[in-house]
Every structure is written in structure tokens, then in C-alpha cells.
Amino acid sequence: MAGMSTRSTQVQLVARPHGWPTHDDFRTVEVDLPDLAPGQVRVANEFLSVDPYMRGRMNEGRSYVPPFALGETMTGGAVGRVVESAADSVAVGALVSHMQGWRTVAQGDAGEFRVVPDLPGVPSSAHLGILGMTALTAYVGLLDIAGMKPGDTVFISGAAGAVGTAAGQIARLKGAARVVGSAGSSEKVALLTGKYGYDAAFNYKDGPVREQLPTVAPDGIDVYFDNVGGDHLEAALDAFKDGGRAALCGAISAYNSTERTPGPDNLTNMVTRGLTLRGFTVGGWFHRLPDFVADMTGWLTSGQVVFDETVVDGIDHAVDGFLDLMRGGNTGKMVVRVAQG
Amino acid sequence: MAGMSTRSTQVQLVARPHGWPTHDDFRTVEVDLPDLAPGQVRVANEFLSVDPYMRGRMNEGRSYVPPFALGETMTGGAVGRVVESAADSVAVGALVSHMQGWRTVAQGDAGEFRVVPDLPGVPSSAHLGILGMTALTAYVGLLDIAGMKPGDTVFISGAAGAVGTAAGQIARLKGAARVVGSAGSSEKVALLTGKYGYDAAFNYKDGPVREQLPTVAPDGIDVYFDNVGGDHLEAALDAFKDGGRAALCGAISAYNSTERTPGPDNLTNMVTRGLTLRGFTVGGWFHRLPDFVADMTGWLTSGQVVFDETVVDGIDHAVDGFLDLMRGGNTGKMVVRVAQG
Numbered sequence: 001m002a003g004m005s006t007r008s009t010q011v012q013l014v015a016r017p018h019g020w021p022t023h024d025d026f027r028t029v030e031v032d033l034p035d036l037a038p039g040q041v042r043v044a045n046e047f048l049s050v051d052p053y054m055r056g057r058m059n060e061g062r063s064y065v066p067p068f069a070l071g072e073t074m075t076g077g078a079v080g081r082v083v084e085s086a087a088d089s090v091a092v093g094a095l096v097s098h099m100q101g102w103r104t105v106a107q108g109d110a111g112e113f114r115v116v117p118d119l120p121g122v123p124s125s126a127h128l129g130i131l132g133m134t135a136l137t138a139y140v141g142l143l144d145i146a147g148m149k150p151g152d153t154v155f156i157s158g159a160a161g162a163v164g165t166a167a168g169q170i171a172r173l174k175g176a177a178r179v180v181g182s183a184g185s186s187e188k189v190a191l192l193t194g195k196y197g198y199d200a201a202f203n204y205k206d207g208p209v210r211e212q213l214p215t216v217a218p219d220g221i222d223v224y225f226d227n228v229g230g231d232h233l234e235a236a237l238d239a240f241k242d243g244g245r246a247a248l249c250g251a252i253s254a255y256n257s258t259e260r261t262p263g264p265d266n267l268t269n270m271v272t273r274g275l276t277l278r279g280f281t282v283g284g285w286f287h288r289l290p291d292f293v294a295d296m297t298g299w300l301t302s303g304q305v306v307f308d309e310t311v312v313d314g315i316d317h318a319v320d321g322f323l324d325l326m327r328g329g330n331t332g333k334m335v336v337r338v339a340q341g
Numbered sequence: 342m343a344g345m346s347t348r349s350t351q352v353q354l355v356a357r358p359h360g361w362p363t364h365d366d367f368r369t370v371e372v373d374l375p376d377l378a379p380g381q382v383r384v385a386n387e388f389l390s391v392d393p394y395m396r397g398r399m400n401e402g403r404s405y406v407p408p409f410a411l412g413e414t415m416t417g418g419a420v421g422r423v424v425e426s427a428a429d430s431v432a433v434g435a436l437v438s439h440m441q442g443w444r445t446v447a448q449g450d451a452g453e454f455r456v457v458p459d460l461p462g463v464p465s466s467a468h469l470g471i472l473g474m475t476a477l478t479a480y481v482g483l484l485d486i487a488g489m490k491p492g493d494t495v496f497i498s499g500a501a502g503a504v505g506t507a508a509g510q511i512a513r514l515k516g517a518a519r520v521v522g523s524a525g526s527s528e529k530v531a532l533l534t535g536k537y538g539y540d541a542a543f544n545y546k547d548g549p550v551r552e553q554l555p556t557v558a559p560d561g562i563d564v565y566f567d568n569v570g571g572d573h574l575e576a577a578l579d580a581f582k583d584g585g586r587a588a589l590c591g592a593i594s595a596y597n598s599t600e601r602t603p604g605p606d607n608l609t610n611m612v613t614r615g616l617t618l619r620g621f622t623v624g625g626w627f628h629r630l631p632d633f634v635a636d637m638t639g640w641l642t643s644g645q646v647v648f649d650e651t652v653v654d655g656i657d658h659a660v661d662g663f664l665d666l667m668r669g670g671n672t673g674k675m676v677v678r679v680a681q682g
Contacts, residue, residue, distance in 0.1 A: 248611050
């Protein structure tokens with residue numbers, strides 16, 4: 001076991017995708033790890049996170065976070081267990097989350113690893129989703145970016161995804177009067193109104209979003225949590241009440257486009273209705289982690305929040321998992337389980 | 342004189358324009374005014390305001406302010422002198438501003454009329470522009486909507502207009518590090534950098550805004566004050582630094598369009614750079630009037646702020662003045678002087 005864990009299988013980006021990524025844009029390497037230096041820990045990863053934002057980082061270009069480096073291991077969220085420690089602050093056996101990404105074994109200074117609790121009945125992968133960056137994104141987007149207030153009507157696109165399922169529940173628990181969402185299949189729509197407590201939802205493939213949104217939010221919306229962009233944002237701009245606010249979290253509809261996509265044709269509504277659109281990435285909001293973790297741990301352990309995961313097995317399928325995520329093949333958080341030998 | 346002022350020439354909207362308004366969309370009527378009721382005043386107007394926002398109100402549709410009513414007199418800003426008073430609070434001879442719009446004589450409850458000072462060397466029309474709603478719009482847009490801070494680089498489109506010339510000067514006086522603007526002729530560009538203290542400006546007809554903006558703001562922009570929309574907003578979204586904020590004040594480029602205009606093709610920058618776009622109309626911000634009037638009166642009387650007006654003579658030419666404004670024929674505030682018989 002100790003011998004095995006000095007070898008790390010890692011997935012690296014070797015070419016910048018043009019449009020949809022392919023397997024040729026990645027390679028898998030085996031790395032022999034050096035002995036731990038004082039203050040370092042070694043972690044056997046249990047789960048890796050694949051997230052939509054990673055597509056943006058595969059491009060060159062200016063961003064809050066720099067692009068992934070070519071020829072280096074994909075970084076990103078991961079959770080694992082400490083198997084060796086040269087740091088007094090972190091014991092062997094501790095569960096930790098970190099950002100070293102797509103590798104079977106991670107090591108580095110203890111400060112890179114955040115010890116997280118083993119909660120009864122909660123898989124460690126939850127620290128990548130409902131207790132991790134994913135749900136923090138939902139929390140910050142709703143409360144800090146869109147300024148959701150009790151009594152608001154909230155619309156969430158990509159609602160069956162990891163961020164969307166968290167956002168819908170957080171909206172309800174923070175006092176939204178009505179929570180509606182969109183997803184890409186009737187099964188997902190049923191999950192939203194069944195399991196996730198959405199008041200109403202629609203399948204965006206059933207007809208124009210601009211026509212469907214008013215049927216589930218006939219009195220208009222106050223807040224829009226945008227995971228999609230494109231036609232969904234346009235529909236929201238039509239549906240907004242005066243003073244409406246949108247948190248722009250991502251635009252999957254544009255991620256793999258090789259052409260520039262025109263924006264909404266109804267931005268003048270922003271002037272006449274006094275609307276606000278605000279983009280964000282969670283990177284600047286880690287100071288909200290304590291509030292979020294306190295709220296979410298309470299909701300989760302009391303059964304007020306539920307979550308789904310779509311698990312892909314084996315680091316060899318990390319790229320497949322990422323591509324499936326981009327196609328909407330997941331319900332809830334998409335994670336890659338790292339097979340422990 | 343007293344006899345004359347009981348007759349009011351008024352311009353009414355009689356049809357909703359499709360695309361560019363024409364004279365056929367309006368009519369001029371003569372109205373005999375009743376005697377004043379207790380608490381009322383009668384005002385001989387000196388100047389009427391024509392403003393871009395009026396085009397929006399000529400359409401049907403939801404807005405902060407309701408559409409102009411067909412068959413009724415055009416409302417809007419006006420300034421005049423009290424010629425008869427049945428109200429203790431307002432004396433004959435007082436200069437007042439009000440919202441009764443396109444008429445030679447206005448009357449109503451004293452509460453509809455705001456007494457404004459006769460400032461030495463300042464024409465009464467200034468209360469429609471640099472001391473009125475126009476410059477209040479610039480003040481609120483910069484400070485409250487876009488949250489301009491000292492040290493910011495500020496870009497203003499439609500900069501030679503009434504709002505734009507006020508906004509550039511307010512930005513400078515409130516500590517902007519650099520103020521740049523766009524306008525539609527080389528004469529206007531020269532005015533911006535000469536008279537109005539802009540650090541740099543360009544003629545948007547000389548080439549794509551997306552190419553010209555970086556030449557005047559090579560390090561990017563923090564704040565964008567949008568009077569134009571369209572290609573200007575797109576260029577601003579490219580030029581924004583992380584955390585950039587735009588106040589969307591109007592979109593002249595779309596006002597007379599009969600087709601839906603696609604929005605910017607680079608909204609994903611909002612996510613990666615954490616940008617905020619916020620639309621507004623000044624209607625919700627009258628509580629800022631005291632701060633604004635105090636600041637602006639000081640700046641104006643000390644010569645720190647200058648202004649231009651384009652004056653159209655005669656209420657019979659109010660529609661012409663409005664159309665000329667929509668075509669960009671004005672420098673600074675466009676007003677209609679009411680000929681007093």
C-alpha cells in the first residue's frame with residue numbers, strides 16, 4: 001500500500017481544444033513521487049471533480065483563473081484521505097479536500113489540504129458537490145451576487161445540474177416564494193419538482209424558453225441564476241420584474257462554440273426595468289465558506305437538503321466524465337471515483 | 342399678457358411611431374385654460390426638454406414609466422415662470438421646473454412645480470440640463486449605478502450629448518483617473534477633449550468601436566456609462582478590467598429599430614471577469630436630487646463645470662428638435678425655446 005501510493009497516475013492537458021474537447025487533447029502519465037518533505041502530506045484521492053468551468057480554462061485568454069497549463073496535470077477539486085504525513089497539523093486517515101485535480105495520489109504542503117469532516121451517511125464525494133465549491137457557487141450566486149430576498153420568485157437554468165440542484169434548495173430554504181427551473185429531459189424535470197422541491201419546471205427541449213418560462217412564472221421573476229446563457233438569458237430578460245437581478249454563473253451553451261454567439265436581443269429591458277446582470281466565479285468568494293458550510297451542514301444532517309451524484313469510475317475515464325458533463329449526461333454533481341488498488 | 346396666458350398651445354402624440362417618428366404621429370392643439378383653483382399656479386414655459394428616453398415612451402409596453410397616452414399632451418421636463426398664483430407657497434415671478442411637458446402654458450397644483458433659483462449668468466434652460474434631470478442621470482449613473490470610485494478609468498459613449506458631457510465632468514470631479522469618450526463627429530471629439538476635459542476621445546464613425554476603444558484606454562476600463570448600446574457595449578465588455586461595472590442609461594442605437602437587435606457576442610466575459618451591467622432610469626433616484634444639486638451648483642458657480650445647449654426655437658418645432666436629437670444633431674442638452682408672445 002505504501003509502495004503503491006508513491007506512484008501517481010495523472011491526466012494532463014496537451015492541446016487546447018477547438019470546439020469540443022477530444023481524447024487527443026489529453027494524455028495519462030505515471031509519476032513517481034518523491035519522499036515527503038517536512039510539513040508535507042500525501043493523499044490517496046477518492047474522488048475527482050469535473051466541472052463546466054474547466055472548459056473555459058482549457059482555452060487561452062484572460063480570466064479570473066489562469067488557463068490550464070499545457071503538458072501539466074489538470075488541476076481542480078478533489079477529495080481523498082491522508083496516507084502519509086510529515087505535518088503535525090494533519091494526521092494519517094484524515095479526509096481532506098484540495099485543488100490538485102486529476103491524479104490518483106496528491107502530495108504537497110499541508111496548507112494546500114483542507115481537512116473536512118467524515119459525516120455519517122455522507123460520502124466523501126459530497127465535499128466536491130453539496131458541501132464543496134459547487135454548492136458554494138450556488139450559495140454565493142443567489143445570496144451575494146443576485147441578492148435574493150425572502151419572497152422572491154427565482155428562476156434557475158441548468159437546474160438539474162450540481163449547481164442548479166443546490167441553488168433551488170438554497171433558494172427555498174432562504175425564503176424564496178417560488179422556485180422554478182429548466183432542464184434538458186422530462187426525467188430531470190420530474191426530479192426537480194419531485195426530489196428537489198422546485199415549484200415548477202420545464203424541459204427546454206419542448207419549445208422556446210421564451211414561451212415556456214412565462215407558463216411556470218406567470219407573474220414574472222425577481223432573480224435568475226444563469227447556468228446556461230443564450231436563449232435562457234433572453235427569456236429571463238423578458239420575464240424580469242422591475243429591479244430583477246441575474247447571477248451569471250456560466251454559459252454552457254457557448255463553452256464549446258467556435259463562433260461568437262450573439263447576446264440577448266432584449267437588453268433594453270435592462271434600462272426600462274432597472275435590471276442588473278452580474279457575472280462571477282466562485283474564486284473570489286472563499287471568505288463565504290464558513291457561513292456556507294455552517295448552513296449546509298445543518299440542512300444536510302437534518303435532511304432538509306438532498307443531492308444526487310453521477311459517478312464515473314476510474315481516472316482513465318476522467319475525460320469521458322467531463323465530456324458527458326458538457327453534454328448534460330449528469331444529474332447532480334459529476335465526479336470521478338479513483339479506483340484504489 | 343394675462344389674457345394670452347389662458348391659452349396654451351400643446352403638442353400631443355396621436356399615433357405610436359413604427360421606427361422613426363414622423364410629424365403625422367403628432368398634432369398641435371390650442372387649449373383654453375380654466376381659472377385657477379385654490380392652491381394652483383399658472384406657468385408660462387420658457388423651455389421644454391426633449392430627451393432620448395421619450396422615444397421609448399412613444400411605444401406601448403411595460404416600463405418604469407408608462408407609455409405616453411395617445412391623444413394627450415406630451416409630458417416631460419419644462420421650465421417656466423409663474424404668471425399667476427393661487428398658492429401661498431409660490432409667488433408670481435418664481436422660476437419653476439415641472440413635468441407637464443410640451444405646452445406653452447402649464448397650470449396645476451403648486452406641488453407639481455419645483456421652485457428653482459435664478460442663478461446669475463445661468464439661463465433657465467440649465468434647470469432642464471446641467472442642473473436638472475439630465476445631469477442627475479449622469480450623477481446617479483456614475484456614482485450609484487456603476488459605483489465609480491476615485492482612480493477608476495471611465496468610458497462614456499454618446500459623450501457629447503447632454504448626459505455624456507455632464508458625466509465626463511462629474512467623473513473627473515469625483516476623482517476618475519482617466520475619462521474617455523466616443524462621439525459621432527470630429528467636431529464633437531474636439532469638444533470632448535477641449536472644452537469638457539476628457540483625457541481622450543474618438544469618432545465612432547472612424548472605425549469599429551472594438552478597435553478604437555483600446556487605443557484610448559490601453560490599460561482597460563473600470564466603468565462604462567452606456568448611452569448607446571450595440572457595438573459600444575460590446576467594445577466595453579472586451580475592454581473591462583476584472584470587476585468592471587456598466588451603467589446602462591439608454592440605447593439610442595436600438596430606439597428606432599423595428600427589428601430586434603442582437604446583444605453583445607462577448608457576455609461570457611461577464612463571468613470570467615466578474616462584470617456587472619446595471620440598467621436604470623432616473624425616475625427611481627429623485628432622492629439623490631439634493632446631493633446632486635448641492636454638488637452641481639457649487640461646480641457650476643465656481644466654473645468647474647461647463648455646458649452646451651442646442652436650442653430649437655418655437656413649440657411648433659418641438660418634434661423637429663426631438664428628431665434632430667435622435668439623429669445626434671445636438672451638442673449638449675437639446676431644448677425647445679417657447680416663444681412668448
